[in-house]
Amino acid sequence: MSSTAGQVIRCKAAVAWEAGKPLVIEEVEVAPPQAKEVRLRILYTSLCHTDIYFWEAKGQTPLFPRIFGHEAGGYAAEGARLSGCSRIIGVDLNPNKFSEAKKLGATELVNPKDYVKPVQEVIADMTYGGVDRSIECTGNVNAMISAFECVHDVFTYTNLHLLLTPKESRIKYQYLTHSFKP
The missing domain is CATH 3.40.50.720 (NAD(P)-binding Rossmann-like Domain)
Structure with missing residues (x-):
C-alpha cells in the first residue's frame, strides 16, 4: 500500500485562473480518495478539445480557478x-x-x-x-x-x-x- 494512503498529498497542476489566460504550474493539495474513488500516480496528462472549450469559457458560466487535464495516463x-x-x-x-x-x-x-x-x-x-x-x-x-x-x-x-x-x-x-x- 502507498505511504500516502489516507493522507492529503501535494502535486503539481496546471491551474487556469482566468478564461483564455496562460495556465500556471502550481503546487496544489489533493485530498485522500473518498468512497468509490482511487488515487492514481499520473505520469502524463494533456488537454482535449473539451478542456479548451471550457478554458475559453465559451457557452457557459465561467468557473475559475480550475484544473484541466482529464486525459491522463498513470498507474492503475x-x-x-x-x-x-x-x-x-x-x-x-x-x-x-x-x-x-x-x-x-x-x-x-x-x-x-x-x-x-x-x-x-x-x-x-x-x-x-x-x-x-x-x-x-x-x-x-x-x-x-x-x-x-x-x-x-x-x-x-x-x-x-x-x-x-x-x-x-x-x-x-x-x-x-x-x-x-x-
Whole structure:
C-alpha cells in the first residue's frame, strides 16, 4: 500500500485562473480518495478539445480557478491488485515498462509484437476464454477494439476512454454491432 494512503498529498497542476489566460504550474493539495474513488500516480496528462472549450469559457458560466487535464495516463495496476484481482495482465508494445508494471501489481505481461495472432486472442487463450475486466487508456482505436474483444462472453465490462476523431468514429459502429456468443 502507498505511504500516502489516507493522507492529503501535494502535486503539481496546471491551474487556469482566468478564461483564455496562460495556465500556471502550481503546487496544489489533493485530498485522500473518498468512497468509490482511487488515487492514481499520473505520469502524463494533456488537454482535449473539451478542456479548451471550457478554458475559453465559451457557452457557459465561467468557473475559475480550475484544473484541466482529464486525459491522463498513470498507474492503475496497484488499484486492481488492492481490489482483489488475482491476475493482472499488462499489455504494452514497450517492454521497458514491464518492470515498473510488475512493481505496481501486474502479475503477467504481454507484448503484442511477440505474437503472430491478435493480442485479444492471446489473452483469451491465457485466461480460458477472456478476462472479467479490461481497461484501455491509450485512446488508440485498435487497442480499444482489442480491449473490448479480450473480455469473455459472460461478463462484458470494458472501460474505454474514447477519444475519437471523425475518421475514428467507425468504432461506435463496431461496438454496436459486436456479436456475442450465447
